[in-house]
Amino acid sequence: MNSWHDLVAASLIGTERSVVPAVGIPGLPPAEDDPGDPAAVLLDRAALLTAARRAGRRPDRAEPLPVCAPDPRPTVSPAAARRLRRLISGEHPDLLTEWLAAAVARGLRLPPQLLPALMDRVLRGRPADPGLPRLLAEAGGPRARWLAGLNPDWEHAAEEPSTDDRTWRLGDTRQRRGYLASLLNRDPDAGRALITGGWDAAGAADRVMFLSVLADALGPADEPLLEAALDDGAADVRRWAAYLLARLPGSALGQRMAERALRYVRVEQTVQGPRLSIGTPRRPDAELQRDGITAHPEPIRAPVESRNHVLLEVLARTPLSTWTDGLGLTPAEVVALPSGGWAPVMFAGWSRAAIAQGNRDWISALLGRALNGRPGTAAEIEALRQLARRADPALGAPGATPVSAGDPDAPPPIRDTVRVLRFRHDMLKELHNG
């Protein structure tokens, strides 16, 4: 309809300087010359054409999108979908990974309409959790891949790692990390061979990458490499090696730590029963430093007085069986032993050990102890925070803890802990009920 464009052109210039074009509307007689005010004539004709154009609008044509491959998995329940929405919006951000892993394990499909926000969230969250894209690719299934094909921004949000060995030689760090993680998962020996074969030629950043990927596939076979890495030239590599060795059951580093721990901490029999007696540890010597314990507390950790620092770091790397087997006590009995003013340090150190060694019995024992007490130091509160995120979710069942999240007498850290336990319990239950 050219007459509309003619009218628009005339209105832009203004009727002072242009002629009002005649308009034709199919089905109506052509407009006659109107002797009135040209501005009024233009507005009259524009009104008529506006209504005619809106009412006479013709449909357009579209280029259809490819149809997404079907996903046979059943969709998560509405309650689980609502919780996923809460996680995406930023509540308990550190529990998103656990939610996705549980959905994958249960063979459930995500609500497709949440995938865009989830992929944005994963991209924004980078590089905090390098395993998240692989998890999202698995959880999101064909629909996530289909969406990534429409929006290049999401190409890396839900990415399945490449299994092409050219990726290892030619890819960037992110792609190589994905390749290595996936190989370690499929064929641990081949993955290890790749690390040991490439170790000497790799730069410090790559060696850190190797170790951080190895963290998810750690086994006794890794000890020689890690022990050698304790003498690496790069501080980050040494730190990672010490951290991984402390997590490795039966490692020589664990034994060295156990000997140190038993030098500082002894059980004393008193008339009131057994109690822990603590000898003040020395400043870190060269051997301690080789095993990853440096003189100054790292600023990212919860601050502890410096004399406590060494004890805490040693406890955090000591195999927990040192206490249970060595003393012939259960975890609950060990954590109940009085230790006077050292109790917060013991609690924080054991908590870190329980988390690093993935020991749920100890996590439960420590949480049970804390929930009956009044944790006060920053290290205790931080430990509690971490424990709650790794505990057996059954601890969040109603009535499973000695306090409830709404208990007005409980100190805030306790109530927050119970809230996290409760959230995890509910979220996993929703996923298990399909």
Place this chain on the structure above:
Amino acid sequence: MAERWDRARVLALAPDASSLRAAQLLASGRSWPLTGAADDSALWGECLGSTVTPYRTVVDLSGPAYRCSCPSRKFPCKHALALMLLWSDGTVGTNGGPPDWAASWLAARSAKASDPKEPKAPADPAAALRRAEQRETRVASGLTEVDRWLCDQVRQGLAASQRYGYRHWDDIAARMIDAQAPGLAERLRALAAVPYSGPGWDGRLLEEYALLWLLAAAGREQAGLPPPLRDTVRSRVGFTIRQADVLARATPVRDHWHVLARRDLDQDRIRTRRVWLRGRRTGRTALVLSFAATGQSLDDSLTVSTQIDADLAFYPAAVPLRALLATRHDIGPAGPPSGTTIGGLLAGYAAALAEDPWLDTWPSVLEATPARAPVPCLYDAAGEALPLHPGAGDCWPLFALSGGRPLTVAGEWTPRGLWPLTAWDEGGMVVPL
């Protein structure tokens, strides 16, 4: 005794996004040394804030109504929201009665509820008539003024519009407020954004000027119009009808009304919620509006994908859409509505325009598939397509839900495109967009 609300219902009360975020942060035991609930009908709590004394928050869940000692003017404030979130999580104990400061407010509320307000004394009818006549005169001169202003615009040319600031339209809008024609004022004020609305702005501005021109002409000639069209013209100029008069004049339409879609708009310190309904028996579409000042919650009683058995009273108009919920009888869940084709939508809109040429928001339900090219759009089984409204954004959730397959989509058709509001997938799952 009320059932405990789920989280979504509490969050829906938040007056704005920042309150929502603040409340979620506050909804932690750390901030609340004292909380309590009575029979799930009232909540109270003390919240630690930046001041020495804690804020005292009380919620009457039957309203809901809120009272908080904090200085916030938002309603409900973040403390009331956080308290309700804690309660929704099941972390507010029900042992013990309210403390005195909560009990006194709750008691005052229940006393007020059982003591209905006295009806207002009738106003002086002669004075009311005089005021109405004065208003007609003022509006008539306003219409003349708009005519003159529109002619000036077209005479001088619209090319300069991109150089004008908001003042250009605000000034004439303010004169229409003085002329007691708030409908015209609102249309004029909205025009300030058109020159910055992207390619084609000039055509859209001329369309709006032309429709205003037509409205002013119709307003002057209203005596000669058929009554329903006259009602439409008067309401678009800005004459409002009191709810009581709508209820008294209209014959209520009882039906099972399917709640299709909901859209919230923020404008000039006022939040408007549009809820679109469709009657199962009559097939009629209805629009229920609710308003709230910024910082206050909108009416949350109509939930998408439910069906409400109710009497609706329609406002008189050439194309009656706006309605009041006169009586609610029952409410229940509803499945996906049946949709039409693109051709059906366009034919329906054309027929409606024949009655009301100013109608630019037309509710519709389509059976269609989203596509991204040449522009984001929806196409139907016949291959006919209509664009999505550029202002609706990426619409990624709509695409994610579809996966390239057809959906049922409820939305608002406008001359610029369809604004999608609700979608149902092939399995009947509903997703508000």
